[in-house]
Amino acid sequence: MKGHTMLTTTYVPGAPNWLDLGSPDIDASAAFYSAVLGWEYQSAGPEAGGYGFFQQDGKTVAGLGPLTEEGASPSWTVYFHTPDADATAQAVEQAGGTVRVAPADVFTYGRMAAFTDPTGADFAVWQPRDTGGMEVVAVPGTLSWVELYTTDAAAAKAFYDSVFSWQTTDVQMSPELTYTVLRPSGTGEEATHGGLMQLPQANLDAGSTPEWHPYFEVSECDATLARATEHGAILLIPAMDVEGIGRIAMFLDPAGALFAIIKSAGPSG
Secondary structure (H helix, E strand, C coil): CCCCCCCCCCCCCCCEEEEEEEECCHHHHHHHHHHHHCCEEEECCHHHCCCEEEEECCEEEEEEEECCCCCCCCEEEEEEECCCHHHHHHHHHHCCCEEEEEEEEECCCEEEEEEECCCCCEEEEEEECCCCCCCCCCCCCCEEEEEEEECCHHHHHHHHHHHHCCEEEEEECCCCCEEEEEECCCCCHHHCCEEEEECCHHHHHCCCCCEEEEEEECCCHHHHHHHHHHCCCEEEEEEEEECCCEEEEEEECCCCCEEEEEEECCCCC
8 A cells, every 4th residue: 555646647447537526616616626726727618518627737637517417416526547438338337337427529538428336426437539637646736546435345346347347455444444445457556546445334324425536635734624624625534644645634625525635655654
């Protein structure tokens, strides 16, 4: 797990390659993430239906758009690289998942599709054409890890294995908690990109539901935490050190979308 944040912009199949936020108020979300992570928001123009891009130093780190699906809650959506969105949609259905948004071209940028896994967590895929994905990852202010909270870790593992063939490593975090580390097929330990864990009963009792959420790398966890709460975020997990991983905190943004921050431990950490 040491030096776990090994996302790169060399996107291999199954690696996270895009991320976007569905928000009920684009201006408010843009202002919040600008204040907390220093991002700038760039609209993609009138033909993009309200969609735009979060940028850091002129490089795209994520997307931001209005909530388009009926009954959708504000949330971050994690996209994984696929060479063939249509084949992935077929694999999702065969493995017991649901196709929420059928594969469709996004101008000449690429092809996307959105799914729900059998435990109820939403995710998406991006088949790159003109746009490969995020232009920068794994540095402060950008995506460095993705994580799945699920109600059935064994079912989730089986599902994603049949869809993406991820390689998994189980880490016993405590007697009750097994954390499964994920990496794309055919890669080594250095290419881990995320994790999955079963939601403890206490979380379920408190209303947690299966979902994927992003971790953004930060240079200072506590200062970022203070800015986030000052600008209306609700703190879910106060800043805590995770041995060998780094210092993390988790929030709901002012609209209710879940995200986390991490100051990664150095390679020796």
